[in-house]
Amino acid sequence: MTLLKIRDLRKSFGGLKAVDGLSFDVQQGEVLGLLGPNGSGKTTAMNLISGALRADSGSILLGSDELVGMAPHQIARLGVARTFQLVRVLGGMSCRENVEAGMAFRPDHKFGAAAYDEAMALLDTVGLREFAETPAGDLTYIDQKRLELARALALKPRLLLLDEWLAGLNPTELQVGIQLIRDLRAKGLTIILVEHVMDAVRALCDRCVVMFAGSKLAEGETATVLAQEEVITAYLGAPHV
Numbered sequence: 001m002t003l004l005k006i007r008d009l010r011k012s013f014g015g016l017k018a019v020d021g022l023s024f025d026v027q028q029g030e031v032l033g034l035l036g037p038n039g040s041g042k043t044t045a046m047n048l049i050s051g052a053l054r055a056d057s058g059s060i061l062l063g064s065d066e067l068v069g070m071a072p073h074q075i076a077r078l079g080v081a082r083t084f085q086l087v088r089v090l091g092g093m094s095c096r097e098n099v100e101a102g103m104a105f106r107p108d109h110k111f112g113a114a115a116y117d118e119a120m121a122l123l124d125t126v127g128l129r130e131f132a133e134t135p136a137g138d139l140t141y142i143d144q145k146r147l148e149l150a151r152a153l154a155l156k157p158r159l160l161l162l163d164e165w166l167a168g169l170n171p172t173e174l175q176v177g178i179q180l181i182r183d184l185r186a187k188g189l190t191i192i193l194v195e196h197v198m199d200a201v202r203a204l205c206d207r208c209v210v211m212f213a214g215s216k217l218a219e220g221e222t223a224t225v226l227a228q229e230e231v232i233t234a235y236l237g238a239p240h241v
């Protein structure tokens with residue numbers, strides 16, 4: 001079953017076509033890798049899906065809901081959650097409060113003890129239970145990334161957008177991060193993963209879409225796509241492949 005249907009999506013900044021006629025589908029329950037060299041339009045595409053940017057034209061259907069033209073909080077309420085390439089936690093609030101803030105965007109948001117219990121369970125999921133009352137700003141960068149994931153999960157999303165969530169992890173942390181995303185997939189969550197860490201892409205993504213200069217260069221099963229000559233050429237010279 002198709003959860004997300006993107007058709008002929010376009011976004012320009014001045015004369016620069018950051019997303020230029022992009023179309024692809026995301027199936028319910030799959031992890032889709034959104035790949036491409038630096039500047040190819042991946043983050044812009046994620047911003048268009050989450051509503052942080054408004055498309056110039058095209059369509060983004062989540063189920064039967066058209067997301068183009070909706071405000072970010074409306075899209076969040078429909079069940080689209082994200083993490084950011086540059087982490088954005090509420091530094092002065094505790095980790096638990098950050099997660100509880102994520103719940104506030106949910107149609108069925110909880111208060112008091114119920115919110116507390118759910119926030120603690122989510123912190124447990126990402127390995128931060130012991131830091132529940134620590135100000136988020138005191139966490140290391142990696143732990144802030146974990147917290148951002150817990151806050152995204154607090155939305156009980158149907159679709160999770162992860163923008164380079166695994167970047168900057170050491171090899172041990174990377175394995176933990178990969179397992180965490182696997183667990184989320186096993187629970188039926190649909191995920192779009194923008195990622196430069198190819199080991200993670202191979203380990204996690206059922207299918208990949210490769211962007212180049214705002215357009216789709218390739219799409220298909222991960223191993224097949226990564227072996228395509230035009231994909232290798234597009235990445236040539238990029239140090240992380």
Ligand SMILES: Nc1ncnc2c1ncn2[C@@H]1O[C@H](COP(=O)(O)OP(=O)(O)OP(=O)(O)O)[C@@H](O)[C@H]1O
Pocket residue numbers: 013016018036037038039040041042043044045
């Ligand atoms: N707000 C903006 N204003 C002007 N240009 C922008 C803006 N956001 C992105 N761009 C440009 O749009 C193009 C696509 O950028 P985008 O960040 O989507 O690429 P990306 O594939 O996510 O790259 P990276 O892998 O480096 O994160 C780039 O040329 C970028 O400089």
